[in-house]
Amino acid sequence: MLQMSVNSGTGAVPPSAIARTLAQLPEGEAGVLDRLDLPDDIARRLMELGFLPGHIIVPARSAPGGEPRVYRVDGSEVALRRETASRLILRASEKL
Amino acid sequence: MSECHDCAGCAVAVAPPPLHNGARTHVVAIIGPPNSGKSTLFNRLTGLRQKVANFPGVTVEQRVGKAKMNGRTNHHEVVLVDLPGVYSLNPRSEDEQVTRDVLAGTMPGVPKPDALLLILDCTNLGRHLVLAAPILSLKLPTLVILNMADDLKSRGGHVDTAELANELGSPVALISAAKGQGVDKVFQFMEGTSAGTTSLAPPRMELPILQDIPRCRQWAHDVGTGAAYRAPAPPIWTRRLDSVFLHPIAGPLIFLMVVAGVFQTIFKGAKPLMDGLQDLIQSSGQGIEHILPPSIFRSLLVDGIWSGVGAVIVFLPQILLLFLFIGILEDSGYLARAALIADRTMSKFGLQGKSFIPLISAYACAVPAIMATRTIENKRDRLATILIAPFMTCSARLPVYTLIIAAFIADRPLLGRFFGMQAGALLGLYVLGFVAAIATARLLKSSILKSERVPFVLEMPPYRWPTLRSLSLRLVDRSKVFLHRAGTVILLVIVVLWVLENLPLKNGQPPEIANSFAGMIGKAVEPAIKPLGFNWKIGIGLISSIAARETIVGTLGTIYGKEGTSESEGLRNALRSDLTPGGAVALLVFFAFAMQCMSTIAVVRRETGGWKWPAIQFAYMTFLAYVCALITNQIVRSGIFT
Numbered sequence: 001m002l003q004m005s006v007n008s009g010t011g012a013v014p015p016s017a018i019a020r021t022l023a024q025l026p027e028g029e030a031g032v033l034d035r036l037d038l039p040d041d042i043a044r045r046l047m048e049l050g051f052l053p054g055h056i057i058v059p060a061r062s063a064p065g066g067e068p069r070v071y072r073v074d075g076s077e078v079a080l081r082r083e084t085a086s087r088l089i090l091r092a093s094e095k096l
Numbered sequence: 097m098s099e100c101h102d103c104a105g106c107a108v109a110v111a112p113p114p115l116h117n118g119a120r121t122h123v124v125a126i127i128g129p130p131n132s133g134k135s136t137l138f139n140r141l142t143g144l145r146q147k148v149a150n151f152p153g154v155t156v157e158q159r160v161g162k163a164k165m166n167g168r169t170n171h172h173e174v175v176l177v178d179l180p181g182v183y184s185l186n187p188r189s190e191d192e193q194v195t196r197d198v199l200a201g202t203m204p205g206v207p208k209p210d211a212l213l214l215i216l217d218c219t220n221l222g223r224h225l226v227l228a229a230p231i232l233s234l235k236l237p238t239l240v241i242l243n244m245a246d247d248l249k250s251r252g253g254h255v256d257t258a259e260l261a262n263e264l265g266s267p268v269a270l271i272s273a274a275k276g277q278g279v280d281k282v283f284q285f286m287e288g289t290s291a292g293t294t295s296l297a298p299p300r301m302e303l304p305i306l307q308d309i310p311r312c313r314q315w316a317h318d319v320g321t322g323a324a325y326r327a328p329a330p331p332i333w334t335r336r337l338d339s340v341f342l343h344p345i346a347g348p349l350i351f352l353m354v355v356a357g358v359f360q361t362i363f364k365g366a367k368p369l370m371d372g373l374q375d376l377i378q379s380s381g382q383g384i385e386h387i388l389p390p391s392i393f394r395s396l397l398v399d400g401i402w403s404g405v406g407a408v409i410v411f412l413p414q415i416l417l418l419f420l421f422i423g424i425l426e427d428s429g430y431l432a433r434a435a436l437i438a439d440r441t442m443s444k445f446g447l448q449g450k451s452f453i454p455l456i457s458a459y460a461c462a463v464p465a466i467m468a469t470r471t472i473e474n475k476r477d478r479l480a481t482i483l484i485a486p487f488m489t490c491s492a493r494l495p496v497y498t499l500i501i502a503a504f505i506a507d508r509p510l511l512g513r514f515f516g517m518q519a520g521a522l523l524g525l526y527v528l529g530f531v532a533a534i535a536t537a538r539l540l541k542s543s544i545l546k547s548e549r550v551p552f553v554l555e556m557p558p559y560r561w562p563t564l565r566s567l568s569l570r571l572v573d574r575s576k577v578f579l580h581r582a583g584t585v586i587l588l589v590i591v592v593l594w595v596l597e598n599l600p601l602k603n604g605q606p607p608e609i610a611n612s613f614a615g616m617i618g619k620a621v622e623p624a625i626k627p628l629g630f631n632w633k634i635g636i637g638l639i640s641s642i643a644a645r646e647t648i649v650g651t652l653g654t655i656y657g658k659e660g661t662s663e664s665e666g667l668r669n670a671l672r673s674d675l676t677p678g679g680a681v682a683l684l685v686f687f688a689f690a691m692q693c694m695s696t697i698a699v700v701r702r703e704t705g706g707w708k709w710p711a712i713q714f715a716y717m718t719f720l721a722y723v724c725a726l727i728t729n730q731i732v733r734s735g736i737f738t
Contacts, residue, residue, distance in 0.1 A: 038551075041188050042551055044186065044188070044309060045188065045551075045553065046551075046553065047309040047310070047313075048183035048184050048226070048309060049183065049223075049553065049555065050223050050313075052309065052310050052313055053310065054310075060338075061338055061339070061342040062342075063342065063347075063436045063437050063439060063440060064342075064344050064345075064347055064348050064437060064440075065440045067439075067440060068436060068439050068440075068449075068552060068554065070338075070342075070436070070556055074220075074222065074223050074313075075219075075220040075222055075223055075327060076220050076223065076555060076556075077555070077556035078553060078554065078555050078556065079432075079436050079439075079552075079553070079554040079555075079556060080551065080552070080553060081439070081443070081551065081552045083551070084551040084552070084553070
């Protein structure tokens, strides 16, 4: 995968050690996106919104009932349903 | 494109911009990502000198306006084209395809732009600058506009515009479109490009390969770094407000209060205004009646056109109030939160959060509801919402329901003293419409409008104060669109119906309605509607109600020679003696499902860019209405419930 180091300015949020996909990442914990396990055109659509490999993503509030959830990514907030978030694979624990 | 010729709004898209004193028109396109303030800037630059239409052949809206140059250029008229909000020019959606075609000059009827205004949100410059790569590679004179300058400053961000201009090889303007700061620079740029004095400089930073998104993003980051860009602090107020509006308990409560408020206002709040307008139309109609000598033309003018067009214009207060609400919700940023909260429930019906507000609005009137679906970016979800909206029990159905229920259903207590059979019947009809809507949504989304491949993605804009300017322009815009329709398609239908009801002439006088063409049609269709329990008089009523549902009440009044209102005791008695209970209940069911509304058909045609979808919708709803009314009549007649 592409190695990128774009500073997303998420500050000193502890990285999650256990979460494998974005859907498993607890609220407020940072994860680094590894790859998007989605069809090419959908993956590109999400990449345009900042969901790029190497970028830091922090889950924020969710709608009542747990989904969709808002994610802080690349300077903005984007809501995704769980079915989409579970296809975004995080990098294994990494020092930020 | 052939289907566009009858619509004057489309003429904007089809006709080339007019030549002005022999001078050439200078075309400037505004392009930017969603939520970058594109429309706000467009409104700033054009004010009321703008028109809304659809791009030929697609559902994407096109706004064109003349720039308020205030005598800055003597030789050229500057025409602005507002393009749909896009993140890239990769043609995956209709929006991106349209943007690409317009920029390439291959969109039929839209001239190739001479210059571009690229508007970006400078509070998130890193991500927004990605769009600069494909735009600058077009090699057109481009002004890079960094919008939200006030937000950037107040939240401690910074950008060196001169350095950014060097990096990009294009002029850069830091503005606040909402507050009007720096908009002068935009006018200066257009003045320069229209006079042909702007020269192109090659960008210092070599443009990246456009297909490689990570590399484009890296390029944007490098350009930002070169221009000493410092991202602003996170919007504190937005996070604070979200902790209330998206709170697990307070969030849904506030949401319900907002929805109830919208519903109450468009339903009840608009009533005095609508009544006032109704009185005005009626009394002015009577005024005309007094001035003109009695003739067939006076009848056409007063009874046909004046009251017919009036019946449509009466909905204007409701439409304006709804759009005022939607404007406030959308501009403030709450609409995105409401969509987020509603999404889980709506997804059960195969729809999404953004469909919720339009569907609630459809309880007042399907016309503004369908116009409000523009907030849904996903085309299939938008189409599904448009197609089911007319099932929601709109206020025009109420007079029909009231008349039939009062005539045929005894007001016996059903649940306690305050909830009787009549109220129960009315509630049942609301539920019936709702069930038909969600069943249709599920049907559509599991068949022709299946859209699993497009995931639900909703960007959460920061909260902002809506501006009076933007709200009022929105209202003016929607009123123009609505009144234009009232003056064209609907006018035509009204004239045709009037002719059917008043011809052939007998001794120079209009005939009894039974002997008119409408009466003949009513009798001709009687065999078809007899199994539903309807006679030829109801047939005439159904034909007249194609213009608008509530028309049937007035028509039945004329046919039975009674006062044509839903409170008319005489009309109730006449119906009771002429219609079987089965036929009456079947008529209610028929009205719950049938698409008896010219305005809705016209607005669906406009919003979907052709006659295909309104035709399918009309056929489907009429079929459903017929079959369900038939079943209802047979069941009631068989006496199961007596």
